[in-house]
Amino acid sequence: MCAWTATAEAHPNIAFIKYWGNRDHEARIPSNGSLSMNLAGLVTRTTVTFRPDLTADRLVLHGREVEGPALARVSKVLSLVRAWSGLTWHADVRSENNFPTGAGIASSASAFAALAVAAAAAAGLDLAPQDLSRLARWGSGSASRSVPGGFVEWLPGTGDEDSYAISIAPPEHWALMDCVALVSTDHKAVGSSQGHRLAEKSPFQAVRVADAPRRLDVCRDAILKRDFEALAEVVELDCHMMHAVMQTSSPRLLYWEPATVTVMQAVRRWRQEGLPVAYTIDAGPNVHVLCPQGAQEEVASRLRALPGVQDVLTAGPGGPARVVA
Numbered sequence: 001m002c003a004w005t006a007t008a009e010a011h012p013n014i015a016f017i018k019y020w021g022n023r024d025h026e027a028r029i030p031s032n033g034s035l036s037m038n039l040a041g042l043v044t045r046t047t048v049t050f051r052p053d054l055t056a057d058r059l060v061l062h063g064r065e066v067e068g069p070a071l072a073r074v075s076k077v078l079s080l081v082r083a084w085s086g087l088t089w090h091a092d093v094r095s096e097n098n099f100p101t102g103a104g105i106a107s108s109a110s111a112f113a114a115l116a117v118a119a120a121a122a123a124g125l126d127l128a129p130q131d132l133s134r135l136a137r138w139g140s141g142s143a144s145r146s147v148p149g150g151f152v153e154w155l156p157g158t159g160d161e162d163s164y165a166i167s168i169a170p171p172e173h174w175a176l177m178d179c180v181a182l183v184s185t186d187h188k189a190v191g192s193s194q195g196h197r198l199a200e201k202s203p204f205q206a207v208r209v210a211d212a213p214r215r216l217d218v219c220r221d222a223i224l225k226r227d228f229e230a231l232a233e234v235v236e237l238d239c240h241m242m243h244a245v246m247q248t249s250s251p252r253l254l255y256w257e258p259a260t261v262t263v264m265q266a267v268r269r270w271r272q273e274g275l276p277v278a279y280t281i282d283a284g285p286n287v288h289v290l291c292p293q294g295a296q297e298e299v300a301s302r303l304r305a306l307p308g309v310q311d312v313l314t315a316g317p318g319g320p321a322r323v324v325a
Helices: 069-085 107-122 129-137 192-201 205-225 228-247 258-272 296-304
Strands: 005-010 013-017 022-024 034-038 044-051 058-061 064-066 090-097 151-155 164-169 176-182 278-280 287-292 311-315
Touching (some): 005 107, 013 205, 013 228, 022 192, 034 205, 044 107, 058 069, 069 090, 069 107, 069 129, 107 129, 129 164, 151 205, 164 205, 192 205, 205 228, 228 278, 228 287, 258 278, 258 287, 258 296, 287 296
Parallel strands (some): 058 090
Antiparallel strands (some): 005 044, 013 034, 034 151, 044 090, 058 064, 176 287, 176 311
């Protein structure tokens, strides 16, 4: 293997307390802290090869060369790696997911976490976990949370140096399952990066951000105590607060499809009937339905029976981003 090549894998994550809006859009310094769980089994695999013969960075996703804004975001991370390592070569980047891209399943999180880890390794950098998280953040804010493993908190910080994510509990801490109800696999029309810039145009964003520390405390405590009822209450509240901001921005963002609402209503009904379930939705139409391990088969079966649900992906807590070759 070439000394300037490395391959890394990373998992997407589902945010329990959401990231939406930035204090610094370029560096992706968030308006509030957030909490998430990595999703085992859902994987982005990325290979980075620095080559002296390249005149520009190259990005290939699922075998197809990509240019424009996506390549620019990748080059931003690669430029930081070059600056930190002293390497001057451009890189060939090849990446693929085993789950839908750009559909609200945090594909950018796993993509840039894998990119950061692979690029740093290929350039010969031995970075601390918090520095890998910082590096990933420059490509995608939520990617900072896909670098550590298990249950993860992104500390908002005051700037680049102290805005990174840490693991608050390993994957084995809590056998929590995420049943992802796929109601659409189409690439969303408005990406999260653009959406973050609209957040401040909502009159509800200031209220959401001001209350975030309280919700973070409640969610963190629920995770550490493995208290599903408390987790269910706070993640659904936080989900609706973020989507309220989206739906009252200018222009307004409505990621939901009719089947999105169908799933939410069903989950609420099931919980009232005694099934331990809760939902949350990122920037997309697909619904993440949380439940304790042991209930996932029943939950997935019920979800597949709902009109508009195309498929269900099931994942438990996942580990950190890592070099695999």
